[in-house]
Amino acid sequence: MSIHVLRIGHRPKRDRRVTTHLLLAARAFGAKGATYTGTKDPSIENTVRKVCLDWGGSFEVGYSKSWRKTIETWRHRGRIVHLTMYGLPIQDAIKGIREDSSDKLVVVGGPKIPGDVFGLVDWNLAVTSQPHSEVSALAVFLHEFFEGKELTIVYEGARLMIVPQEKGKRVETTSV
């Protein structure tokens, strides 16, 4: 069972940092890859690839011209969760999602998600019904989904690795 993230409607100038944070959170909390739609933006792809080179793992970022096509293609592969403040509370629905053994696509939008998305997915899920951020919604969803096990993932092929410290910073470098 693996999780892939679909970020809809990226706008390079306005969203660059938030989308980058979103993609890095997707990686750090256990998703296997992400696709974004909107305007193609090589700079976010490069940032994420650089993080993977340094910190390991095989998280992949791709671009799609059409969120609809990505969702429709995904329906043959697994099931789809849409994170939205209008959906059903995560605390009520997460158990059912965890018990479903198929691969999952997790759809996150910016502020203007097309209304059609709500009808095309298997679950519309709210991580609180309050306004906050797609970054926090995705991270808490993944943390709940993986039940905290994602916190101890070891990333293969890392050049850099942190050795946790009470005070200060310690980073080990592996020559490869």
Add this chain to the structure above:
Amino acid sequence: MSIHVLRIGHRPKRDRRVTTHLLLAARAFGAKGATYTGTKDPSIENTVRKVCLDWGGSFEVGYSKSWRKTIETWRHRGRIVHLTMYGLPIQDAIKGIREDSSDKLVVVGGPKIPGDVFGLVDWNLAVTSQPHSEVSALAVFLHEFFEGKELTIVYEGARLMIVPQEKGKRVETTSV
């Protein structure tokens, strides 16, 4: 016991959206207020105040010229957690933090957190030792700290309230 967030080093142009997301995540996951340092930015304060007017509760945002002063003042009021990828794993330390009954200041930085911070806090805490986002780190910390109870907070005086739906959007408006 209450939690207050300190966001260090805000730069209006570059950080506006990420800081806004961070402040909204702080509110949505149960912090009582936040202080930011760096450059004063009325637009983020206004955005958060507008959210509180619409969605209720009493989350307060303040500005401080000196992170050091805020931290030093806080030492008389409670204890301090610094979220950093270099710190001790949240899964090992969260129980001790939860059991401490004092109010908490949760410090989150941008990329360039001053080195002194590590020595001035009670816990340096890592929400994974991977690079991701202060928004995701804060949300998962609060979610762990409150053990999911923050997901059901009812915000007093809300003008807007979402009624969770399987498909679509339903928002109720209260006239006050």
